[in-house]
Amino acid sequence: MKVNIQEKEISLVNENNIWVQNENQEIRIVKHNDETLLLITPNKVYTIRCLNVNKEAKTITLLYNGNKFEAKITEPIDEILKSMGLENALTPKISDLKAPMPGLVLQVLVNPGDTVAKGDKILVLEAMKMENAIKSPTDGIIADVLAKQGLAVDKNQILITFK
Secondary structure, three states, X not given: OEEEEOOEXXXXXXXXXXXXXXXXXOOEEEEOOOXXXXXXXXXXXXXXXXXXXXXXXXXXEEEEOOXXXXXXXXXXXXXXXXXXXXXXXXOOOOOEEEOOOOEEEEEEOOOOOOEXXXXXXXXXXXXXXXXXXXXXXXXXXXXXXXXXXXXXXXOOOEEEEEO
């Protein structure tokens, strides 16, 4: 496994549940508890708090001395796929957004050609007298908006398509 943090790359291997530096084993990373890691070097032990692990993006947000750092994790399979030109092969491709439940479209917040990020609110659907914000499942560009304000939709009906 490789860890990229602040433009530095460290290769690590797992030996008895302790991550050690691949080349000379001068750096070790030990899980202290659910939120804390110990970074052990020949001269000092650093206590680092793990704020967030994003398995999908393969990133870890760390806190040390009040400063946040984001580390990118690269596994051997990632390097193999990249060498074959398939680095996005494991990323799911989403081409449309379907209604999660039957309801009434109250508001459409995007138009064809709009660029959206994953998690952006793109429409409001009323179901069982509750307003539900429907968010984009992916980063992308809106190809077509099939949902119109006031339209009654069924579950799994396509509302929006992505390019």
